[in-house]
Amino acid sequence: MSGNFILIVGPMYSGKTSELISFVEIYTLGRKKIKVFKPIIDDRYSSEYVVSHTGTKIKAIPIKHSKEMYEYLDYDEKAVFVDEVQFFDEELKDVILDLIKKGINVYCSGLDLTYKNNPFNTTILLSAYADEIIKKKAVCHECGEYNGTISFKIVGNGSEIDVGGFEKYIAVCRDCYEKLVAEK
Numbered sequence: 001m002s003g004n005f006i007l008i009v010g011p012m013y014s015g016k017t018s019e020l021i022s023f024v025e026i027y028t029l030g031r032k033k034i035k036v037f038k039p040i041i042d043d044r045y046s047s048e049y050v051v052s053h054t055g056t057k058i059k060a061i062p063i064k065h066s067k068e069m070y071e072y073l074d075y076d077e078k079a080v081f082v083d084e085v086q087f088f089d090e091e092l093k094d095v096i097l098d099l100i101k102k103g104i105n106v107y108c109s110g111l112d113l114t115y116k117n118n119p120f121n122t123t124i125l126l127s128a129y130a131d132e133i134i135k136k137k138a139v140c141h142e143c144g145e146y147n148g149t150i151s152f153k154i155v156g157n158g159s160e161i162d163v164g165g166f167e168k169y170i171a172v173c174r175d176c177y178e179k180l181v182a183e184k
Ligand code: ADP
Pocket: 010, 011, 012, 013, 014, 015, 016, 017, 018, 019, 051, 052, 053, 054, 137, 138, 139, 140, 141, 148, 171
């Protein structure tokens, strides 16, 4: 039977990684075999752990290209987890479709939008194939409402690929985002 593909999206601080870790716990508590991957570029808190902003962490295999997942898989895993999918190449979609065809459940999480309010291509591509999309919100850093959907960069500008945390980004609602962009 085909596996399920669950995708968790949202802005920074919306709890994507925490939710991914909760799913990992369900499998590990049930003594199920799993593999967790993350992009090697994400060395924000650790290069060998998936780490949430609250500090919860789980061991992960850092890889550069999505096809490298094949080097680590035994194909008897019940589920495969990938955090920060926005940093991966679009071939991640083919790897995921291959895994679910083999009956492995796949859980991914990542940003849907860049701080410039553009879609992250790999995440959006994956969303077309997901069986379930869990869209998370953050508390808006400006107005305090629980409607934060966009990440805003508080320092500099430049590349839409720029690893960082509280020192570089805040999560805001659409209205506050517009105001901040107008002020910048
Ligand atoms: P993500 O992977 O989406 O960036 P994490 O799961 O790593 O999110 O972290 C979520 C945690 O971040 C929350 O449980 C909360 O403790 C903390 N946090 C910090 N800032 C905010 C915010 N603006 N809105 C919601 N949670 C926040």
